[in-house]
Amino acid sequence: MRVPMIAGNWKMNTTVGEAIELVNKMRQGLDQIDNVEKVLCPPFISLAAVKELIEGSSIKLGAQNIYFEEKGAYTGEISPLMLADLCEFVIIGHSERRQYFNETGEMIDKKVKAALKVGLKPILCIGERLEENEAGRTEEVLTKQLSSSSDRIYYFSGLILAYEPIWAIGTGRAATGEQANETIGFIRQYISKRYGKRVAQDVCILYGGSVTADNISEFINQPEIDGALVGGASLKADQFLRIVKQTSEIKGHLSEEG
């Protein structure tokens, strides 16, 4: 049974002081909800401080990126080994990294493998651009993104997928629950054909793109959607808490049964 998950991607926001303040505002409320996986993904420089603050709670920690080499002359990069001690999850292949930092399918595949090798759980982001969506090419684009990944079955058993239509990220123009459910259903079918029904049934697939406390229920009520990757709304303690609470009310029983 898939455990519902809400992950907050803080992107390049918050100083260390602000990160501490934000966690302090939501730590207690989040910790009280135990039937949803709650993951905070602050900037690298705040990981250690946030780790200390959530120690002993049910809140999990994630990074927003990773490099695929273990160590060496890669100025400014952060390796899987460095993160393995600090957090459990890592966002890989976010559309902002594909767009602004020219990350290719091949690089993203290497990052996912490098993360899995040290026991980090990747949250692999995929999604189509507006013009691709309007041209009816969503499934083609997603298939390409999924198939640039490794052929090994362990790969899909070890990760979380986030379907994030690029036109919905940070725009206030979320997909509808039905649209997202249909596309995530397609992703699950693709995995089923390639890796088998069991792997497809077990993989947790999130929706991401302008999720707020006002629209989360629309997504969580859909059978294929296991949770959300939340950007902007994860920077507001009350919004994020309301998102997690509603997820718990609508889908929390799944993790209790499982």
Ligand code: PEP
């Ligand atoms: C994201 O950054 O992954 C995201 C979905 O952002 P937002 O919720 O702000 O659209």
